[in-house]
Amino acid sequence: MSPSSRDQIFSKIRAVLPQSSLLPDLNSVGQWQTFVNPSARFADVLKFVGGEAVFVKTLAEADAHLRTMPEWNLAKIRCSVVSGLGDSTIDLNAIDDPHDLENVDFAVLRGHFGVAENGAIWVTDDTVKHRVLYFIPQRLAIAVPASQIVHNLHEAYERLTVGHHRFAGFISGPSKTADIEQSLVIGAHGARSLTVYLVEEMSKYEP
């Protein structure tokens, strides 16, 4: 680390600062896109990006659906952080090294809200012990309260306190690549599939 490089960069920039210009106020620049039925739009976009949305009334209903999925039934190593939805063959709290999650076949996780315009779900590290759980399982299901769908990303950031979590982010669909001749392949490095349960009777997450 060289403090002189830092000073050099700052003095070079300060020497030629352009005239200041205003930072746009995002609430007043105009109207952002909204949808008549945000949940339906969310489900459509999620399908477009390779995921699947399932509307259910209760977690029990979601659980029944999950247990009809061959991928769930064939999964040898499973874990769930949503009580009443799926089950776990490993004890997450007993795992200290994230490498030990390498062979998780199916994980059931929790999302805080969805974004209708792009099918993304906001997830945070306080609901899982290791953040790698969002990326390493072969398959993912995420449960989100059905009432928690916002129209667009601006609305999403309005309700967030970014920086509150060491890791947080949006996940939209399963992992994918088109790096070989622009052919879309689902399941690049992360999850090969993403099922999103939009649960009517599900409370917001309180840590």
Add this chain to the structure above:
Amino acid sequence: MSHPALARDFIANRERTQWHDKALWFVREKRDRMASSVPEWELLRETASAIKQHTLSLLPDYLEQFESNAAKLGVVVHWAADAHEHNEIVLGILQQRNVRRLVKSKSMLTEECHLNPYLEQHGIEVVDTDLGERIVQLRKETPSHIVLPAIHIKKEEVGECFHEHLGTKKGASDPKYLAEAARHHLRERFCRADAGLTGVNFAIAETGGIVICTNEGNADLGVSLPKLHIACMGFEKLIPRAADLGVFLRLLARSATGQPITTYSSHFHGPPAGCELHIVIVDNGRTEIFRNPEFRRSLNCIRCGACMNTCPVYRRSGGHSYEATVPGPIGSILTPIQTPEKHSSLPFACTLCGSCTDVCPVKIDLHHQLFAMREVLDGKRLIGASKKLSMKLVSGVLSRTWLYNLLGTAARLSLRWLPRFLIYNPLNAWGRQRELPLAPKKTFRQQFAERQQKDDKR
């Protein structure tokens, strides 16, 4: 070598040129569909551009704010004046912790700094984990596009490469099969890596956090298993507020690949307990660009690649013909500012059609800058004699009405009556790949004069 010389090699294979052109146009069309599905698209572009302009005008303040907020989160912030210092810093961090194996996600900055060969010289195994980047790494090439690094490679060639390096079946070319093989190969690398290195899409001054966008999830896997994460960024990645991400994330993936958002948009605010996060902020010529009001706006760039996908010259000449880390229209501005001697031909790899300016999500006036860059290069006497001579000739003709009329008549008559071998002579570059149009019987001036006569009679 100059862009025309390298492009000549590329277009020698006509079938491949067309295939390349189509592949990129396909991405451009996806982008169009996405852009037109957002009613406030133009408002988003304007807002994004205004945010970037504002950020640049208060850049030192925002950099300081970012630095102190990141430090509060436990991040170690480093500053590098140039590529060499950047590489030394990264190597230093790795060596102090005895890192032998590094996994990397896509970072054009580290390409720019030639980090991989530097680390390899010092005995560190570097694995690029973005599928496209892994392909070019195994083929000992460089990316030919900033978002689609392997866009110039055919699936059969990927198959050959994977057969040699990953032991896939000989002759296999199914993208699904090949991507699956890469998944297994790279999972192994992820799991045994000692450290993960990433680029940065956005750095938030107000929170000290960084945002990294991928579709494959490679950045996230790479930094969530080992205890050390190094993120490298140019200082132009800064944005003031977290809420600004609402604007930029709506634009980025739609412009880049025609997706509503990338699969993963990960927000990192400090390292997890027991882990380390280092952020290296790099100048490497950026202050030089910043100093120049004419080209400063090119620092708005969020590296979506839309200008490449739409550029008729890029699509038909391939990324490698630019010999630059960032090719295409934006690269033809950023690169010659730093190395005008080596890259003087790049601003001329452009028809000034303006399509890049139309698609740019942060409203960089690309084709105006490309034009301005030609003037800069002329000022530095870096424009070839043949180009200068023809410019002089043209300006001589255009400034003399009688000469213009005379030559116009001569050209019209020649196109109509001269035998083919004379028109398509070796000196006529315009006749090499195309049929010249049949000249109209009357000139525009004649037609215009006749119309006016008619009007007058009425």
